[in-house]
Amino acid sequence: MLTHSDPNPPLSNLQSSILNSQPPSANLPSIRAVLLDMDGVLYVGDRPLPGVQDFLDYLDATGRRWLCVTNNASKTPAMFTEKLATMGVHASPERIFSSAQATAMWLAEQIQTGQARPGKVIMLGMEGLRCALLDAGLELTDDPFDAAYAVVGAHFHVTYDDFADLTLAIRNGARFIGTNPDTSFPSERGLLPGTGSLLALLAAASEVEPLIIGKPNAAMFEEAMHLLHTQPAETIMVGDRYETDIAGAIKLGMPTAGVLTGITNETDFRAADPPPALIVPDLPALLDAFREADKMTS
Numbered sequence: 037m038l039t040h041s042d043p044n045p046p047l048s049n050l051q052s053s054i055l056n057s058q059p060p061s062a063n064l065p066s067i068r069a070v071l072l073d074m075d076g077v078l079y080v081g082d083r084p085l086p087g088v089q090d091f092l093d094y095l096d097a098t099g100r101r102w103l104c105v106t107n108n109a110s111k112t113p114a115m116f117t118e119k120l121a122t123m124g125v126h127a128s129p130e131r132i133f134s135s136a137q138a139t140a141m142w143l144a145e146q147i148q149t150g151q152a153r154p155g156k157v158i159m160l161g162m163e164g165l166r167c168a169l170l171d172a173g174l175e176l177t178d179d180p181f182d183a184a185y186a187v188v189g190a191h192f193h194v195t196y197d198d199f200a201d202l203t204l205a206i207r208n209g210a211r212f213i214g215t216n217p218d219t220s221f222p223s224e225r226g227l228l229p230g231t232g233s234l235l236a237l238l239a240a241a242s243e244v245e246p247l248i249i250g251k252p253n254a255a256m257f258e259e260a261m262h263l264l265h266t267q268p269a270e271t272i273m274v275g276d277r278y279e280t281d282i283a284g285a286i287k288l289g290m291p292t293a294g295v296l297t298g299i300t301n302e303t304d305f306r307a308a309d310p311p312p313a314l315i316v317p318d319l320p321a322l323l324d325a326f327r328e329a330d331k332m333t334s
């Protein structure tokens with residue numbers, strides 16, 4: 037049995053770890069684009085995972101398009117680029133698509149097309165969300181009674197006053213929107229509270245359930261594929277969390293690869309219904325699978 041402490045498993049082991057319907061040779065050569073979750077796939081917190089640049093280089097070398105698609109709304113694309121650079125991974129800001137951007141773009145479009153009323157946004161979140169909302173042309177307010185929308189993303193320094201303002205806004209009729217549903221996220225110390233936990237507190241306080249834009253919701257994947265000009269059947273989603281990365285992508289008809297470097301363990305991936313098309317220990321193993329599959333068809 038493979039463990040993710042072995043970064044370069046022999047292929048025979050790799051194949052034995054991929055117990056699901058299709059062997060990688062059956063469909064990896066037809067993959068034209070790759071969506072990569074970030075935390076738990078490229079790194080865990082501030083700890084880089086092995087083989088990321090090699091994997092991206094192989095995608096580039098084989099003419100495959102790729103985009104990092106993250107539910108993490110705390111950082112701007114430029115901040116993610118910087119973080120990856122410290123880990124020796126080169127990804128320009130255009131290669132990063134966060135749930136903050138997806139949420140801001142979606143809300144701006146709803147207002148522009150008349151499907152939602154014009155109005156200001158009170159936000160609970162960090163720089164990534166603030167920049168995304170402003171970049172999308174939305175107007176921010178700190179006044180809970182002046183807000184038409186209450187938008188919530190990850191916030192690592194949240195206070196009781198923040199929760200109070202958002203609760204008042206939602207109770208006053210502001211539409212409650214969350215960037216992503218993740219209740220936790222991995223760190224060097226273990227699982228820490230994520231945006232979904234903030235949303236749960238606000239839902240309890242306001243007695244209103246949020247509308248959530250990020251993975252596993254279709255809007256996030258569809259926008260990412262739109263940016264890459266690619267179709268679901270030829271786009272593989274690589275993720276560590278079944279219920280967001282994998283379940284959402286499968287619903288849209290995308291092939292999926294579950295990696296064991298983050299949240300969901302091998303047992304839970306295998307038990308999921310439906311399971312990911314591939315289960316691999318890490319990106320080096322997925323790179324091996326791509327290489328082998330491409331070799332067999334070349």
Ligand SMILES: [Mg+2]
Nearest residue numbers: 073075076276
């Ligand atoms: Mg993840």
